[in-house]
Amino acid sequence: xxxxxxxxxxxxxxxxxxxxxxxxxxxxxxxxxxxxxxxxxxxxxxxxxxxxxxxxxxxxxxxxxxxxxxxxxxxxxxxxxxxxxxxxxxxxxxxxxxxxxxxxxxxxxxxxxxxxxxxxxxxxxxxxxxxxxxxxxxxxxxxxxx
Amino acid sequence: xxxxxxxxxxxxxxxxxxxxxxxxxxxxxxxxxxxxxxxxxxxxxxxxxxxxxxxxxxxxxxxxxxxxxxxxxxxxxxxxxxxxxxxxxxxxxxxxxxxxxxxxxxxxxxxxxxxxxxxxxxxxxxxxxxxxxxxxxxxxxxxxxxxxxxxxxxxxxxxxxxxxxxxxxxxxxxxxxxxxxxxxxxxxxxxxxxxxxxxxxxxxxxxxxxxxxxxxxxxxxxxxxxxxxxxxxxxxxxxxxxxxxxxxxxxxxxxxxxxxxxxxxxxxxxxxxxxxxxxxxxxxxxxxxxxxxxxxxxxxxxxxxxxxxxxxxxxxxxxxxxxxxxxxxxxxxxxxxxxxxxxxxxxxxxxxxxxxxxxxxxxxxxxxxxxxxxxxxxxxxxxxxxxxxxxxxxxxxxxxxxxxxxxxxxxxxxxxxxxxxxxxxxxxxxxxxxxxxxxxxxxxxxxxxxxxxxxxxxxxxxxxxxxxxxxxxxxxxxxxxxxxxx
Numbered sequence: 084x085x086x087x088x089x090x091x092x093x094x095x096x097x098x099x100x101x102x103x104x105x106x107x108x109x110x111x112x113x114x115x116x117x118x119x120x121x122x123x124x125x126x127x128x129x130x131x132x133x134x135x136x137x138x139x140x141x142x143x144x145x146x147x148x149x150x151x152x153x154x155x156x157x158x159x160x161x162x163x164x165x166x167x168x169x170x171x172x173x174x175x176x177x178x179x180x181x182x183x184x185x186x187x188x189x190x191x192x193x194x195x196x197x198x199x200x201x202x203x204x205x206x207x208x209x210x211x212x213x214x215x216x217x218x219x220x221x222x223x224x225x226x227x228x229x
Numbered sequence: 230x231x232x233x234x235x236x237x238x239x240x241x242x243x244x245x246x247x248x249x250x251x252x253x254x255x256x257x258x259x260x261x262x263x264x265x266x267x268x269x270x271x272x273x274x275x276x277x278x279x280x281x282x283x284x285x286x287x288x289x290x291x292x293x294x295x296x297x298x299x300x301x302x303x304x305x306x307x308x309x310x311x312x313x314x315x316x317x318x319x320x321x322x323x324x325x326x327x328x329x330x331x332x333x334x335x336x337x338x339x340x341x342x343x344x345x346x347x348x349x350x351x352x353x354x355x356x357x358x359x360x361x362x363x364x365x366x367x368x369x370x371x372x373x374x375x376x377x378x379x380x381x382x383x384x385x386x387x388x389x390x391x392x393x394x395x396x397x398x399x400x401x402x403x404x405x406x407x408x409x410x411x412x413x414x415x416x417x418x419x420x421x422x423x424x425x426x427x428x429x430x431x432x433x434x435x436x437x438x439x440x441x442x443x444x445x446x447x448x449x450x451x452x453x454x455x456x457x458x459x460x461x462x463x464x465x466x467x468x469x470x471x472x473x474x475x476x477x478x479x480x481x482x483x484x485x486x487x488x489x490x491x492x493x494x495x496x497x498x499x500x501x502x503x504x505x506x507x508x509x510x511x512x513x514x515x516x517x518x519x520x521x522x523x524x525x526x527x528x529x530x531x532x533x534x535x536x537x538x539x540x541x542x543x544x545x546x547x548x549x550x551x552x553x554x555x556x557x558x559x560x561x562x563x564x565x566x567x568x569x570x571x572x573x574x575x576x577x578x579x580x581x582x583x584x585x586x587x588x589x590x591x592x593x594x595x596x597x598x599x600x601x602x603x604x605x606x607x608x609x610x611x612x613x614x615x616x617x618x619x620x621x622x623x624x625x626x627x628x629x630x631x632x633x634x635x636x637x638x639x640x641x642x643x644x645x646x647x648x649x650x651x652x653x654x655x656x657x658x659x660x661x662x663x664x665x666x667x668x669x670x671x672x673x674x675x676x677x678x679x680x681x682x683x684x685x686x687x688x689x690x691x692x693x694x695x696x697x698x699x700x701x702x703x704x705x706x707x708x709x710x711x712x713x714x715x
Binding site: 089091092093094095096121122123150153154158161165168169171196197198199200201202203205206207208209210211212226228229 | 277279303304305306307310327330331332366368369370371423426427436437438476479480482483486487490491502503504506641642643644645646647672674675678
């Protein structure tokens with residue numbers, strides 16, 4: 084099973100994310116969001132189109148409540164994007180403390196960055212948003228405005 | 230409502246350069262959808278979801294006349310890019326943050342210098358380097374100015390005028406900004422602390438993606454009289470700045486889309502895409518967003534104002550004190566404005582959403598500076614790297630046809646992934662430099678994603694706008710130096 088892949092979109096980034104569990108879906112969505120814009124950090128090296136970081140030295144608590152599961156994923160990613168912008172960091176892993184369809188509490192873990200190789204993400208959108216569980220796999224489509 | 234695919238047969242030609250999808254196409258349409266295109270552009274537009282998104286816009290409560298799209302239309306989120314929707318505020322019309330965009334008041338400023346092309350050539354390399362250092366992208370590391378919360382609030386309230394008070398730019402610059410660089414209904418207290426935190430170190434920064442700063446040469450004049458009014462002549466050096474409200478604006482839109490999403494069922498509003506989330510304009514939430522949007526728009530005007538100051542500094546350092554640089558105009562292409570337009574012979578107060586579309590008011594509108602009142606407003610259309618940008622003038626006919634609106638650029642046609650597959654950034658850099666265009670951009674991947682082949686031909690787009698009488702061509706400008714973030 085892939086963790087995430089880019090889908091065609093004329094202007095923005097559309098990501099399809101997979102996970103064996105809802106927790107994994109959130110982890111892969113976080114990784115997909117930051118991997119797709121290639122953060123620049125002295126703590127990471129690029130291997131096979133992915134950034135590999137020696138140690139995730141920065142962490143923050145995130146808690147989000149939303150009306151449903153789809154909104155929760157977007158709102159969670161928006162929170163990580165906000166933290167990334169004010170701290171100049173990128174996040175590649177998380178510890179989940181609580182995760183229901185309407186509530187997530189987690190610690191996101193990342194590294195300090197000096198920029199992004201190509202673009203910054205302006206926002207996580209609700210456009211064409213999908214979160215589904217089928218054939219034992221969680222799958223989500225998310226569009227990022229860049 | 231089932232979304233059926235749109236085919237060529239669903240588009241009815243209204244007149245040259247104008248096509249319509251009638252309300253019979255889908256049961257939830259309140260008005261028809263109209264798109265300005267040439268025959269040759271039709272197939273490409275049918276390739277992505279942009280027309281489906283335009284049909285979705287027609288379902289907004291209170292929408293008047295038609296949902297419109299400009300010829301640079303392409304797929305966005307919620308609204309298509311190049312989208313326009315006017316809602317009747319006294320008839321339950323809504324305001325939709327997604328219909329204005331995350332980059333609130335993303336726009337273009339054009340500066341006219343006292344220099345001619347032959348005078349700048351020896352300085353161009355050094356000038357490009359100086360501009361690159363003076364105007365940071367601000368991505369991942371912030372800009373040069375650290376604002377206090379108090380100062381940021383003044384910028385949110387007073388826009389570019391407070392940048393002048395801080396020593397950036399002058400009064401004349403304000404005269405030549407849409408709204409004089411300030412929406413007066415702005416309320417900084419409606420911008421969240423998190424949005425403010427994102428903006429504290431981002432004043433005077435370009436951002437990334439398709440944002441840029443270019444030194445250009447006026448390469449062709451189409452209308453001598455209007456060009457003279459705008460201060461343009463052949464071979465004159467101009468500087469184009471394209472950027473927006475940075476993280477502060479992005480967070481403001483995010484905050485209010487989220488707020489409205491949770492309230493829509495209470496207002497009885499159902500829409501085909503969650504990203505179209507909206508509120509009745511006269512509701513407390515609608516009003517709060519409108520005042521917050523105005524504050525974020527003011528930040529964007531101040532941002533372009535400070536960048537223009539840094540441009541002046543760079544010219545001064547490299548060329549000398551004698552260079553005079555004036556603002557020709559500053560336009561917004563992601564914004565919601567309260568405007569009076571005539572519908573079926575009656576004046577009406579409308580909230581006009583322009584999402585990747587530029588106001589293009591014709592002669593005689595009270596909103597225009599005195600100097601442009603008799604000819605119409607300057608409409609600034611950035612092209613792509615290595616191609617042309619255009620200065621156009623708003624047309625009276627466009628007021629009737631599309632609420633006084635024009636395109637905002639060339640419009641993408643290829644995804645970023647596809648662009649990178651088709652062109653290498655290093656080769657593109659060499660190609661542009663072989664044409665004498667100086668590039669200052671760290672990222673080859675960033676260059677490749679913004680390659681001219683990823684965009685529609687700006688000449689075709691502008692010719693549709695001209696042919697449809699939305700705005701008329703005044704001058705064409707070719708890039709000499711490009712500075713990009715990313």
